[in-house]
Amino acid sequence: MEAVGLALITIILAYLLGSLNGAYYMMKWKHGIDIRTTGSGNAGATNAGRAMGKQGFFWVLVFDIAKGMLAVVLIKWSGQTEIIAGFSVIAAVLGHIFPIQLRFKGGKGIAVSLGALVIFSYQATLLLIAAFLVIYLFVKKFSISGLLAYASTAMLLPFLRLDMTTIAVYVVVTVLILAAHHTHLKAAWSYLLLRNER
Template identity: 40%
Template sequence: MAYLLIVLAYLLGSISAAIITCKLMGLPDPRTVGSNNPGATNVLRHGGKKAAAITLLGDGLKGLIPVLIGKAFGLTETWLIIIGIAAFLGHLYPVFYQFKGGKGVATAIGVFLGVNLWGGLAFVATWLIMAKGFKISSLAALIATALSPVYFWVLSNGNGWLTLGVLFIALLIFWRHESNIRNLLSGKEDKIQSKEGAESVTNEE
């Protein structure tokens, strides 16, 4: 069952919520606009809040569902994080889109919530606080990601394999955010702004 769920998790993770949502809503392919990233933040900037919310939910469910199935079958936390990693890798390297996917934050949140609810909520709370304070999605995500191994180490009572799995996801998130980190260091990273917000600014100018 664990091996089957790993395969299914990867295939589910390979389904792009951003691409499908934008296509169904008649919006530009997120791979062709803005940051070219098929993720909720890019969809927010070019498709609006509704499309971004659907994308965020879809990407999160990709990580959450296979982990919850594994939990229902009584698999250990170590197996659950491995299944979650499979879904996460599917998002980053989707077999259905030439292995070119997103940056994985929303899918990681789904995985974290499924494996350990309190660890996932700690990640979400950190992201929300940082996003509200700095108004920069990538910075909020990176801070929450950096703290996630600590959260899971403490909340899992020192489960080393689980913590290593969370650390692996965190390192990949940082690697996928390489361009964002460069922009942050140079002060060029975009702030959180929806399509509607950008249009209102333009209309006022």
């Protein structure tokens, strides 16, 4: 029972770390407004860049990656199993997308997931980063490149011969990321349909 209790506590801690929103805090500190009321309405690094420039994007990106890394490092440091570490990755991403202190309206989860996943499985994350860089060279769009990288990595992971826990965590995180970006996906799909009709 003690092990179960410790596992639940660490997963909850990962969620709470994920829910700390750098874009919201920085925008409040610098301009005194809620970042979700400006730009795309997203409390993440991309919208922070729109509202506060390159420095805003950079520091929010660093903050979100760091909190994802910390969430998993703490679980590994406490001696929890890989399965619990996997749940902590998912919890951190859920915390960023649905932060309790912001009434469950946060960011899209790419940066925090990248930080959490690089600690959870650096091999798979290197594949993710490589896929992103290759796709970005052609697409030149940060968000769409990230989405395509996650989707392609989830399909390529079995070829790395990783354990099923790692693959399952990556697939779940990919589903969460794609769901959080549903408006981007709809817009991209509509654009493709319009191009094909011409």
